Amino acid sequence: MNWLDRCIGFISPSWGYRRAAWRQAMRGFYDSGNIDRLNSGWTPVNATAEQTDSPQRDIIRARARDLERNSDIAEAIIGPLERNVVGNGIKVQAKIKKPDGSDDDELNQQIEDIWAEWCEPRNCDVTGLQSFAEMQRMAVRRLEVDGGIMFVKAYTKGGTVPFALQAREVDELDTSINSLPGLGRNRVWNGIELDEYNKPVAYWLKKYTPDGFWTGKSERIEEKRIIFLWQKNRPSQIREMSPLAKTVPRVRDVNEFVEAVSVKERILACLSVFITKQNPTGTIGRGISGGKTDKQSGYQQQTISPGMIKELQPGEGVTPVTPSGQATSAKDFITTQQRLAGSGQGLSYEAVSRDMSQVNYSSARQGLLEDQRTYGIWQQFLIEHFCQEVYTEFVISAVLSGQLNIPDFWQDKRRYLKHVWIPPGWSWIDPLKEVTANKTALSTGQDTLARICAERGEDWRDILKQRAAEMKMAQELGVDISGGGNKNAPANETDNGNTGA
Numbered sequence: 001m002n003w004l005d006r007c008i009g010f011i012s013p014s015w016g017y018r019r020a021a022w023r024q025a026m027r028g029f030y031d032s033g034n035i036d037r038l039n040s041g042w043t044p045v046n047a048t049a050e051q052t053d054s055p056q057r058d059i060i061r062a063r064a065r066d067l068e069r070n071s072d073i074a075e076a077i078i079g080p081l082e083r084n085v086v087g088n089g090i091k092v093q094a095k096i097k098k099p100d101g102s103d104d105d106e107l108n109q110q111i112e113d114i115w116a117e118w119c120e121p122r123n124c125d126v127t128g129l130q131s132f133a134e135m136q137r138m139a140v141r142r143l144e145v146d147g148g149i150m151f152v153k154a155y156t157k158g159g160t161v162p163f164a165l166q167a168r169e170v171d172e173l174d175t176s177i178n179s180l181p182g183l184g185r186n187r188v189w190n191g192i193e194l195d196e197y198n199k200p201v202a203y204w205l206k207k208y209t210p211d212g213f214w215t216g217k218s219e220r221i222e223e224k225r226i227i228f229l230w231q232k233n234r235p236s237q238i239r240e241m242s243p244l245a246k247t248v249p250r251v252r253d254v255n256e257f258v259e260a261v262s263v264k265e266r267i268l269a270c271l272s273v274f275i276t277k278q279n280p281t282g283t284i285g286r287g288i289s290g291g292k293t294d295k296q297s298g299y300q301q302q303t304i305s306p307g308m309i310k311e312l313q314p315g316e317g318v319t320p321v322t323p324s325g326q327a328t329s330a331k332d333f334i335t336t337q338q339r340l341a342g343s344g345q346g347l348s349y350e351a352v353s354r355d356m357s358q359v360n361y362s363s364a365r366q367g368l369l370e371d372q373r374t375y376g377i378w379q380q381f382l383i384e385h386f387c388q389e390v391y392t393e394f395v396i397s398a399v400l401s402g403q404l405n406i407p408d409f410w411q412d413k414r415r416y417l418k419h420v421w422i423p424p425g426w427s428w429i430d431p432l433k434e435v436t437a438n439k440t441a442l443s444t445g446q447d448t449l450a451r452i453c454a455e456r457g458e459d460w461r462d463i464l465k466q467r468a469a470e471m472k473m474a475q476e477l478g479v480d481i482s483g484g485g486n487k488n489a490p491a492n493e494t495d496n497g498n499t500g501a
Helices: 003-011 013-027 049-070 072-086 105-118 132-145 248-268 331-344 349-353 361-400 431-443 449-455 460-477
Strands: 091-094 148-154 164-168 187-189 192-194 200-208 214-222 226-230 272-277 316-321 419-422
Touching (some): 105 361, 132 226, 148 361, 431 449
Antiparallel strands (some): 091 419, 148 226, 192 200
8 A cells, every 4th residue: 555545544544445345356256367567478368269279270181290200209199098998908798688688698798799800900990000099090090189079980991880089180181161052051160060059960071182282172971971070179169179288388398308408418428639739730640531621720620539649740739528517307397397297187297107116006006097997087988988889889880781680770770889998907906905905805895796796897797707607617527616625635735815816
């Protein structure tokens, strides 16, 4: 409060109070909303998602791809997502039930057998190069780097069923088409034809030559034939944005820092010598020829090698030059930056660096649980937007082609499309502690076998069936696999629990 405010407050307290209240109102009630000296350079504006994303979408995608190709730190973020979200593939299990409510095991097995054959590269990919699991991993990679990927449903004559997928990149959307006449109330924005509710109706994709050059033409593909994978974060968003957008500057800073440190360390490791002469008109060394001549001094430039012996002229001397400075410790800086880069993508430092030197069991488990929640979100997105759509098309194509003989399929299609997806599970950090905790949770009714098996990417029904078959065979052979050891083994050779199987 300045002297004028104090004087006004002394003469008229009410006037001084109103003056202070108005000043506070003009200043703002949120520090983050103040326009003062500290925030003078921070003047963002509110705009729709496409107004903020469209101008920089392509350059951000190009920079993210550059880091994908050249940065090991960027790959350390992408790799854990591929390994943990998809791994060896998200598996499907048909869950068709008979009218009496029991599982139709025969039909379920038939569908799964045909599905397993279709997932081979020669059947599910129009190019015959990728299996369905490889397509899932590629989808995760392109979602993280490019922000999205498209799959065109292709109805072909060959293969197990007349259905395959064609992968297309988001670059193939013809962004030069932003409006077309004769489309009624539809309009085209960045290659996507939208109705009045901004729902995609069709996609305009560029046509390319086999060597990757655009022919200048585009084709219109209806929305029902396109699976466009991208994550929508704002209601006004129409197209994708790379999740690496917030991480790209940090990863690039680390790369440039590492390169600068590498150059500095190489300079510090160098040894140079100067030959001083009392008689500058003489020659350097004795019997030395073939050296390059410095244009400024006129002296021959020589090099030294390990174990080299040189004779000098009388009056010449050698002065070694050792670069001064300390070796830079880049560990702390890189660790901090990598931790921030990982957290920006919802991953822990240990997940993106595989450095477990600073964790114990509790912290490692807590970090793994948080990472698993991130992986679970990705898995759910991939299942709901990609896997289920592909499976539905697969079953319909199998029925139409006669691979599946289901007479009443169209009358009860929902029942015949019942299925579940089993994503890859995660291993235990400490098996003994995890098994003990699961055993206690099961015995006290706090957990179920279905959920515990799902965490490991297994189906509890398959485990029980397999376990029953193993115990039946073990009983027939007279082998005790319940933990008591071999019934036929001598007493002193019975497993006492201290040795592994």
